[in-house]
Amino acid sequence: MKIKKYLLALLLSSSAFLMTGSLGAEIVMSAEAAVASGDELAGDYLALLEAQGEYAYAFDFFTTSMLWTVIAAALVFLMHLGFATLEAGLTQSKNTVNILFKNVFIISIGIISYAVIGFNTHYPGDFNGWVSFGSFIGDLSGPGMDTFDYGGVGLAMTAYGDFIFQAMFAATAATIVSGAVAERVKLGSFMIFATILVAIGYPVVGSWHWGGGWLGGLEGGFYDFAGSSVVHAFGGFAALACVMLLGPRAGKYVDGKIKPILGHSMPLATIGVFLLFLGWFGFNGGSVLSANPAGVGLVFTTTALAACAGALAAIAISWIFLKKPDLSMALNGILAGLVAITAGADAMGPLASIIVGAIGGVLVVFSIIFFDKIKIDDPVGAISVHGVVGIWGTLAVGIFGGAVFMTQLIGTLSVSLAAFIFSIIVFGILKATIGIRVSPEEEAEGLDIGEHGQEAYPDFASSSR
């Protein structure tokens, strides 16, 4: 009812606008009067404003910021589709169902476990700086939780907004591992590992920085804006540990030679990277934690520049050293630029962000070749993109962003080492007990049939209809 009245007023005023070419003062007044005179919507707005109490003056900024936060959260959610398609594209078609299944599971368990234990472990409030296990989030509404009181100007969102934005991040760490172990990991073992990683490993290590833990006590304070270390390097080095325990895919390294196992769809991989690029505007842009115009504008710019510089650098390097402009390397270059800028997206200008992204793009190509040489088989390049470049991005803030270099070094190495050791222990226990690798027969046949009894592309001569 009240919406109808509002729409009518809007219609009246806009049709008048069309006829006269400008909004007559009289019509504006009558429209306003129609809305205001005893209209419930206007009353609701006043009540909402009143509820903000002394913060009523900041209400519009708060509303805008909260809106931006949930949009950013939705963009980070979209990154999971990006990861899923990138992974599916860079692996063989016989494992596509398995890849997609893992990604569906990870986003689901990631957000649920973040509610059950993760959020309050990640942000424990006062704690010893190392570990504090949280409990279920419970009801996050009520006084001090859903008003400007919750975080003021610096964290201009409600507690629910804060939760859902951070929850979208949490699953990312496990997704990074998923790509590196693709095409040979046993599904059940991976699901157990991913659950423990996102429920305990990620929030505990994350609390060292974002939860107000010990990394903040280092000289100058550890600086990692949106998580080059605490999200990406964490995921990358967890992936390295898992791949070391798992071994390479059958047929990848034969008689000391690298035999590439081709991804089955470069279009899917490309779609994935563009989705990740888009989602990253939410990942970094939302990490401003408000709609502060100066911050959001800068972060969008540095994020885009670094990604593009990463792509160009990877293209140039692969063209010169591999003699071909390799599309998959260009895609990894975009991601490398994005990972590299994530730590300092709000702390450096355009020129620095281009340099940081470009170095990320160079690093990622050499890193992928290096890991292949030492027989660390990573089908999607996750260890290089997220692990190696994550460290670079964190250090870069110590060079270009005014942070203390030694603090950055200690911080990023601690986070990476913690992820590595945590994963070696958890995945190692799984290896010793239920096993982490499918049988050679199943690997040859494909995990789609072996683990799921399904095919991703079943359209040729389907046997029973």
Place this chain on the structure above:
Amino acid sequence: MKLVKAVIKPFKLEEVKEALADIGIEGMTVTEVKGFGRQKGHTEIYRGSEYTVDFLPKVMVEIVVDDADTEKTTEAIVKAAKTGKIGDGKVFVIPVESATRIRTDETGSEAL
């Protein structure tokens, strides 16, 4: 009857089809196949590692014709599929015992 089996370069399929239509061939079956002859394979690069592609994509055209039409069919295919470069493919002719049109039960030349 004879089965004329031609392995040709994929981009030549359209020309071969038209050449066959011009001499009155009314049907054919084509398959995407891979293989190599004297042309051998070539090398490609994926994520920094070189690898050899031994089996190159080709198209196989299969046509069953009356004995009398065998020669002109082969000639038409060879003419249309030739580029003069290595890898143009081959044409085989194989005897066929019988042919039956499923819809009408016609057999032999009637079925073609």
